[in-house]
Amino acid sequence: MFLLKKVGEIKDPVHGYIHFTEIEKSIIDLAPFQRLRRIKQLAVAELTYPGAVHSRFLHSIGVMHVSGLIGNHLLEKGYISKDEVQELRLAGLLHDVGHGPFSHVYEDILDKYSNLTHEDLSQRIIRETEIGDILEKHGYSKRKISELAVGKLEKNKKFLNQVIAGHFSSDIMDYLLRDSYFAGVEYGKIDLFRLIESLDLVGNDIAADYSGAFGVLESYIIARIEMFNVVYFHRAVRAANIMISRCMDFAHEKLGLYPLKSLEDFLQLDDYKVLVGLESLKNEKEEKLSKSYKIFSDLKERRLFKSTYEVVIHQRNNFLTNLINKQSIRKKIESEIGDEAGIDSDYIVIDVPQVPSVPVNPIERKRSEILVYRKTPEGIITQKIKDISPLLATLSEFIDIVRVYTLPEHRDKVIRVCERLFGRKSISEKISM
Template identity: 45%
Template sequence: MLLKWVGEIKDPIHDFIRFTEIERSIIDSRILQRLRRIKQLAAVELTYPGATHTRFVHSIGVMHIVGLMTGRLAELGYLTNEEVQLARVLGLIHDIGHGPFSHVFEEVLAKKGLTHEDIGRWLLRESELGDLVEEQGFSRAEVASIAFGGITRGRAELVSKVFWGPLSPDTMDYLVRDSYFTGVGYGRVDIGRLIGTLDLVEGELAIEYPGGLTSFEDYVLSRLQMFNAVYFHKTVRAANVMLARAMEWADAHLGLTELKDVDFFLKLDDCYVRTALITLEPYDDLSRLAKELMERLEARRLIKCVYERPVMGRGDLLASVLSRPGVRGKLEAEIAEEAGVSPEEVFVDAPSVPSIPLRPGGESVQIRFFEARGGVKRLMDESEVHSLILGLARYVDLVRVYALPEHREIVRKACEKVLGARPPGG
């Protein structure tokens, strides 16, 4: 791979990460620099104090990993240097649309039918970043369509497959970086081995069998373990739910999702929103509750999990919370009425909400394997891949209900009346 490097960044995960001139101009742009002020894991630091890393350093890491993946494919003759450079640019900018506190802001955006990918497209269209991309000979529309989840055909189709495929450079960096900074010991992925066994066979990205199987099994298990230990940890979710509701309830007054212009959005970082919520002058019940939640969060007086139950099937009442987010409010109101508290003092949480950054049950981890015999590469059927781990690594959906500490017992009893008794250990 013959990209011309002009500098390097020392990263605690990947060591030295080199960058090109176009990458330097993007890194130094206002759009990317804003990500230094957005924590990768929102309020996770209240449970894992080391988790203060930012969306900026994650973006640098994704640029590096996708560069390794496309560099491997370039060495095999499937991609050009220009396409490798395109992939690295995508890695840099894929998260520019994240709002304050990263995925937690997604829950507020979802009320308006928006995602951070929508914001990313808007920023690329309206800001100087789009001009930078075009000055380097890339199509603004093509970059947006790949980086923010569109369908791409033609020369960039393979780049898109790498970026959005089951062996995701985004997820790989997420796992190893979040594991390192939380200190949980999961998320250990042998990125080099995975990439070293990657090939294009019969038009599909595939991993060599059996050489890459163990590394892919580790990747799948890491996703599951990080979900359980970090992303959907009871206390982590308590803090993030409080943050999401506070932003949601104050949005009408603070205009967090109005997206008036690029300059306003660039001010929307963690510090801006935290300060706005703490200094909020209540003007109605919801804004008062928003400020109260933020004050509780600042003092680490978190809401408490009073009920937890696995979803047993489509006929289960709680299954509708996973598939239809609007059901959550109705369920909260029913539980609140039974408990004799305000609906705003009951919090139903499910792994399908937008503020969960990684849900193993919601993302495909199926990848093709290939076998090489006598110089001939052949895609294998799923039945030919022998892996006990891949067969057992299944996620069980859980729905939880939280309450203010002072309402813990009455809301717990109300939940059992409305939703049924909790299973042992639930």
């Protein structure tokens, strides 16, 4: 049931009719938010899943809606006010307003050249553009909404952050359903309403009732893992996203991607501007720009980089931690592979699950810390989900996939070098950092 005063509705293929309030309509109609129509949710995943052409705009509307559903549930339990339901919806609406071209792919640029994230940019956009003016006009604090939108609200009721950025967040719930729907796969389907109904507060944290919704909880976590394996870290999806990332990196100054002169300049960036900019590089002679155009040309004709070497590691070690967390180490190893194979290392990529351009990594350290509860005559008993599910206890072990990509014509050379350098069984056995 929609408890706020609605002024209109949007027909969404995932959630059906989504109602919106006057303040939400005012923000949706602003240029900084309309820009999200021109940014694809899954970058160039459409080259593998042709239906995956949905935008950040649609996802943001969906997160607003799911934030409202969770908010209404908390309101009915007496934990929050009606105004706080509206604040949650606004935070959900604006949580991704700072995304750059091709969504998480732009995070690779920010990660390499700055200390910024799209969350930092979201906060600035909320506070420094007309979005903030609309919020203040309607009596809402732009600072509070900017903090809540990225899960960093520092005042009381910190559990509100978890609605937007926790284990049971509106963001996760929407992208699982939405990305699954548009990719045309079944793996992300979850029982949204049963999951929300299972949520309650334990202290200042949102937890789920495993006694009444155990199967729903298992399915929810497994959905994240399956979507990661089948969509987000699919070999061909990653190949295409790696290629657009390299294109953007090699031409980042020419395309105006970085350095950012002003927030206004950032708000002019979208997928279309990058594509037009890359097309304009056709006759460039400078080495990096020429490489950018070559990779872009291959991408347009779906001549994708190929995975030449892959290893699945079931337990973290010092090597893997360094490889995952340090771009400089990945670059060093790419150069070593290139030297051994006699190939330009600009066409060799070591891909790991936690590079910024991977939309979600379910293999995270805190997944096993997901809080669940059970009501008993003696009171509420809380546990970590890994302690009550043998399946999830197994899945919560670290599983990391390391891949090496290169151009199709160099595939055999790189395979031989990788096997010589790293061995056939485990990359971590042969390299010490």
